Amino acid sequence: MDLALLISAFAAQKESAKRSQQEVLYRSLRDLLLDGRIAPGTRLASTRVLANELGVARNSAVYAYERLAEEGFVAATRNGTVTVWNGSAHRDMQQAGVPLTHRLSDRVQGLGNPQPEPDRMLPFVPGLPSLDEFPIAQWRRCVERAWRRLKPGQLAYGPAEGLSELRRAVAAYIKVSRGVRCETEQVFVTDGTQSSLELCARMLADPGEYGWLENPCYNGAKAAFRSTGLQLVPIEVDREGMAPTEDQWRRFPPKLIYTTPSHQYPLGSVMSMRRRAALVEQARAHGAWIIEDDYDSEFRHGGEPLPAIQGCSADAPVCYLGTFSKTMFPALRLGFMVVPPMLVGRLRDTLRGLVHRGHPADQLAMAEFIDSGLFARHLRRMRALYIHRRGTLERALGRHLGSALSIRESSGGMHLSAELAIPVLDQEVARRAADEARLFLQPLSQYGVMDGRTYNGFVLGYAGLADAAIEQAALEFAEVVERHRRLER
Numbered sequence: 001m002d003l004a005l006l007i008s009a010f011a012a013q014k015e016s017a018k019r020s021q022q023e024v025l026y027r028s029l030r031d032l033l034l035d036g037r038i039a040p041g042t043r044l045a046s047t048r049v050l051a052n053e054l055g056v057a058r059n060s061a062v063y064a065y066e067r068l069a070e071e072g073f074v075a076a077t078r079n080g081t082v083t084v085w086n087g088s089a090h091r092d093m094q095q096a097g098v099p100l101t102h103r104l105s106d107r108v109q110g111l112g113n114p115q116p117e118p119d120r121m122l123p124f125v126p127g128l129p130s131l132d133e134f135p136i137a138q139w140r141r142c143v144e145r146a147w148r149r150l151k152p153g154q155l156a157y158g159p160a161e162g163l164s165e166l167r168r169a170v171a172a173y174i175k176v177s178r179g180v181r182c183e184t185e186q187v188f189v190t191d192g193t194q195s196s197l198e199l200c201a202r203m204l205a206d207p208g209e210y211g212w213l214e215n216p217c218y219n220g221a222k223a224a225f226r227s228t229g230l231q232l233v234p235i236e237v238d239r240e241g242m243a244p245t246e247d248q249w250r251r252f253p254p255k256l257i258y259t260t261p262s263h264q265y266p267l268g269s270v271m272s273m274r275r276r277a278a279l280v281e282q283a284r285a286h287g288a289w290i291i292e293d294d295y296d297s298e299f300r301h302g303g304e305p306l307p308a309i310q311g312c313s314a315d316a317p318v319c320y321l322g323t324f325s326k327t328m329f330p331a332l333r334l335g336f337m338v339v340p341p342m343l344v345g346r347l348r349d350t351l352r353g354l355v356h357r358g359h360p361a362d363q364l365a366m367a368e369f370i371d372s373g374l375f376a377r378h379l380r381r382m383r384a385l386y387i388h389r390r391g392t393l394e395r396a397l398g399r400h401l402g403s404a405l406s407i408r409e410s411s412g413g414m415h416l417s418a419e420l421a422i423p424v425l426d427q428e429v430a431r432r433a434a435d436e437a438r439l440f441l442q443p444l445s446q447y448g449v450m451d452g453r454t455y456n457g458f459v460l461g462y463a464g465l466a467d468a469a470i471e472q473a474a475l476e477f478a479e480v481v482e483r484h485r486r487l488e489r
């Protein structure tokens with residue numbers, strides 16, 4: 001074995017990182033073996049020689065050899081430790097290959113987002129509840145109790161449809177709070193609405209069929225429909241919600257219709273009863289499924305929310321999607337879908353082949369959180385907080401931007417959408433706000449479906465902003481707009 005080679009590799013590794021001697025020695029040897037600089041069959045120096053030459057403890061040398069042996073690089077023989085890893089053959093194999101030219105599927109082309117992940121704690125990031133106000137201690141106690149109750153058998157693959165405890169709790173909750181008609185067996189636990197959307201698109205439609213989307217639309221729905229090969233059809237939204245035309249029903253008969261009737265995302269309108277009834281009737285006639293995304297209806301700001309479309313009539317062709325991302329916290333990754341009784345059996349059987357469900361402790365904890373009343377109490381607090389924060393934001397925007405900004409009317413939620421009265425591109429203002437003021441302004445034009453339409457508006461999330469932060473963010477927003485306006489002149 002060429003000890004000089006190892007000594008210089010060891011010295012270089014020692015320089016570059018703060019690691020223990022045994023770790024440095026192991027890594028030096030492993031790297032020499034990996035790139036073929038120590039040939040297979042080489043007899044390595046004894047641990048005693050190694051320790052002397054490198055000035056390390058004998059135990060460090062023993063550790064390095066044992067770890068290399070466990071990983072299959074060397075083997076202990078009667079003649080000492082011998083390398084068995086054929087590094088040069090491995091390297092030749094890597095180099096001989098033709099460079100990979102594989103590409104992603106057509107279905108996901110254009111879905112990528114090359115921007116770095118935004119800092120989600122920046123003012124105005126949409127879609128986040130008030131994470132500071134989440135009752136972590138209460139939740140942790142529920143999770144701890146769940147782990148104590150779990151039996152070893154529940155650490156195996158869980159039922160694809162979710163744990164019955166959570167399904168029962170969800171059914172009871174949405175029957176009362178959202179007027180959803182359902183029995184426990186109709187509730188399927190998922191990893192959140194994104195996962196529900198993908199499952200619906202895969203199980204209820206075939207590639208090439210038409211998938212209708214509100215325009216503008218929640219980008220997650222767009223991604224789910226596109227990536228499952230549906231042909232997207234943008235449907236305009238007005239003050240009464242989604243407004244499909246007769247011509248669209250005739251020329252692009254849908255298989256799936258995605259809608260956010262209780263609080264259109266991102267514009268905020270509530271679908272009228274008239275439109276709801278017409279949508280259900282037409283969907284039934286065309287053999288289409290309505291995918292009702294009820295993502296934030298818990299936070300209605302005035303009066304009771306309209307009941308879900310799902311509950312409008314018995315056996316409506318509706319899959320109702322709910323999420324705990326807004327009512328609890330997004331990292332929980334728990335949501336649910338409620339499907340019509342005629343789908344229950346087939347869906348359950350199909351799901352068994354498609355998903356392996358896990359996180360039993362979180363499911364049990366969520367069930368307890370709902371059953372114990374902690375969930376309702378948390379929602380009550382958050383509802384009051386979000387009403388307050390919205391009012392504070394509207395007043396601050398009014399003070400600092402005045403007639404330069406018009407806020408769309410909306411029934412509640414955790415964000416508002418607002419448009420600038422000056423002719424600028426929202427993406428340009430958003431970029432400036434991010435660079436100059438560390439504000440996250442989500443441009444409305446990023447929600448368009450296939451029409452390249454430009455808006456000059458933004459979705460402004462406010463649920464996580466305390467009063468002082470709202471005031472400061474509104475002021476900075478106004479300053480960015482003013483600087484932009486001066487440059488444009």
Ligand SMILES: Cc1ncc(COP(=O)(O)O)c(C=O)c1O
Binds near residue numbers: 260
């Ligand atoms: C319209 C809409 N639906 C659903 C979700 C939540 O999805 P998930 O449950 O995958 O977190 C969001 C989150 O921002 C949303 O804006």
